[in-house]
Amino acid sequence: MKAKIVITPKKAVLDPQGKTVQTALEHMGYAGVAAVHVGKYIEIDLQPGTDKAAATTALNEAAHKFLSNPVIEDYRLEIVD
Amino acid sequence: MHFAVLQFPASNCDQDCVHAIRSLGHTSELVWHKDTALGQADAVIVPGGFSYGDYLRCGAIARFSPVMQAVQQFAKDGGLVLGVCNGFQILCEAGLLPGALVRNRDLQFHCEQVFLKTDNFATPFTSAIPRDQALKIPIAHGEGCYFADAGTLAKLQANGQILWRYCDAGGAVTEAANPNGSLLNIAGIANERFNVAGLMPHPDRSCESILGSTDGKFIFESMIAALQQRGAAEAA
Numbered sequence: 001m002k003a004k005i006v007i008t009p010k011k012a013v014l015d016p017q018g019k020t021v022q023t024a025l026e027h028m029g030y031a032g033v034a035a036v037h038v039g040k041y042i043e044i045d046l047q048p049g050t051d052k053a054a055a056t057t058a059l060n061e062a063a064h065k066f067l068s069n070p071v072i073e074d075y076r077l078e079i080v081d
Numbered sequence: 082m083h084f085a086v087l088q089f090p091a092s093n094c095d096q097d098c099v100h101a102i103r104s105l106g107h108t109s110e111l112v113w114h115k116d117t118a119l120g121q122a123d124a125v126i127v128p129g130g131f132s133y134g135d136y137l138r139c140g141a142i143a144r145f146s147p148v149m150q151a152v153q154q155f156a157k158d159g160g161l162v163l164g165v166c167n168g169f170q171i172l173c174e175a176g177l178l179p180g181a182l183v184r185n186r187d188l189q190f191h192c193e194q195v196f197l198k199t200d201n202f203a204t205p206f207t208s209a210i211p212r213d214q215a216l217k218i219p220i221a222h223g224e225g226c227y228f229a230d231a232g233t234l235a236k237l238q239a240n241g242q243i244l245w246r247y248c249d250a251g252g253a254v255t256e257a258a259n260p261n262g263s264l265l266n267i268a269g270i271a272n273e274r275f276n277v278a279g280l281m282p283h284p285d286r287s288c289e290s291i292l293g294s295t296d297g298k299f300i301f302e303s304m305i306a307a308l309q310q311r312g313a314a315e316a317a
Contacts, residue, residue, distance in 0.1 A: 013228055014262055016188050069138055069174065071181040072228055
């Protein structure tokens with residue numbers, strides 16, 4: 001079982017990395033790019049037999065408290081078998 | 082007065098802070114990140130560097146270190162805490178200061194002299210700063226762009242919690258003088274109780290004329306004056 005956590009900068013926060021990647025994509029000729037947001041991806045391997053509901057609760061807490069900073073970032077958590 | 086300077090793996094301004102405090106005639110000691118007590122500290126400095134390699138986010142791991150739990154308690158009890166550069170980032174991550182520091186808007190690491198306008202002189206971190214002078218203090222950071230949501234910014238302004246803003250040599254707060262894209266040109270702030278403050282520029286690197294400026298002294302001297310006043314009040 002794995003937890004997948006995607007962390008992205010909040011819309012209101014300046015994302016110069018995303019902007020730079022967007023500009024580079026445009027220079028390379030990839031048309032139609034409206035915006036790029038560069039974030040982080042964290043994958044956590046869970047021990048076999050882990051209770052999915054309990055892991056979801058615990059990892060939501062960890063994501064809120066530690067893995068992301070709610071002042072500047074949003075996150076999405078998914079637990080897959 | 083006695084200053085505790087925290088030391089995390091990859092702190093690199095810890096010795097500078099100790100040196101700066103000693104050069105002002107006061108005592109200072111390093112406190113290791115695994116320690117759970119701050120000794121006889123009258124004040125705490127969270128120094129600059131790249132604590133824990135800046136992994137995950139700047140300051141994100143340091144804030145959960147044992148010593149930071151002692152700092153939380155110290156701050157709760159009203160103790161003076163100053164965070165410099167990475168120390169500012171750690172205090173924001175720890176929730177001791179509002180907002181966060183993100184990547185500089187030009188994505189570059191800035192290592193240069195900047196000027197600071199002091200917005201509030203009635204604090205333990207600013208009282209000894211000359212009223213009519215922009216402070217010349219160096220910065221050295223890649224993630225010093227201050228961000229907070231609109232509500233938090235309004236509160237900071239209303240309470241006078243913005244202590245320093247980037248300005249030009251003449252003291253004018255301009256967009257051109259903003260090295261990193263910080264909202265409202267914010268270089269440093271305090272908490273609501275004014276016993277915790279953080280700033281990206283390095284007062285520890287500007288306490289001796291050989292380093293190009295002695296303006297950083299005013300910040301430490303403010304803290305020392307505040308501590309001495311407290312001591313006098315307690316003795317009375």
